[in-house]
Amino acid sequence: MTRVAASVELSHPVDRVFRVATRIPDLPRWLPEVVEAQLLDPELAAGSRIRLRMGQATGGLVILGTARAFRPPELLEITGKGGPVGFDVRVQLAAKTADSTRISLEVTVSTPPFLGFIGKEAERRIGEALPASLARFRALLDAERD
Numbered sequence: 001m002t003r004v005a006a007s008v009e010l011s012h013p014v015d016r017v018f019r020v021a022t023r024i025p026d027l028p029r030w031l032p033e034v035v036e037a038q039l040l041d042p043e044l045a046a047g048s049r050i051r052l053r054m055g056q057a058t059g060g061l062v063i064l065g066t067a068r069a070f071r072p073p074e075l076l077e078i079t080g081k082g083g084p085v086g087f088d089v090r091v092q093l094a095a096k097t098a099d100s101t102r103i104s105l106e107v108t109v110s111t112p113p114f115l116g117f118i119g120k121e122a123e124r125r126i127g128e129a130l131p132a133s134l135a136r137f138r139a140l141l142d143a144e145r146d
Contacts, residue, residue, distance in 0.1 A: 001109070002109050008098060010141060014098075016112070017141060021091050024044060024050055030136040032090060032133050044070060046070045050065045066079055086109070088110075090107075105134065107130070
């Protein structure tokens with residue numbers, strides 16, 4: 001199992017950050033390697049099903065997942081599996097002030113022992129991509145109109 005994490009402070013209220021961070025169809029606009037994201041249930045809640053299609057670097061892997069935790073405005077956890085590879089994504093928010101929020105993003109990849117090299121490569125790629133992902137998220141949030 002490999003785990004990569006990053007966080008950034010944003011000059012926006014926590015409710016606004018949470019609303020943008022949990023819009024499933026927009027995940028490809030900022031999460032690394034995600035090229036398509038679809039909420040398979042009418043609304044996002046704990047237990048909702050999510051389908052993610054990953055980019056060419058991951059072989060176009062399709063991940064079927066579930067919102068393991070959904071606690072507005074502080075937490076979204078998605079857990080899923082694509083073939084033998086498991087993924088957990090945790091987006092956690094903390095209000096610093098009325099207009100400032102810290103967003104923390106953690107991605108965990110789990111593979112069977114004989115595929116450990118895939119986990120290590122995923123860790124490297126995701127680790128390299130997370131700072132840019134959070135920068136894209138900041139730009140998406142800054143462009144958002146209330």
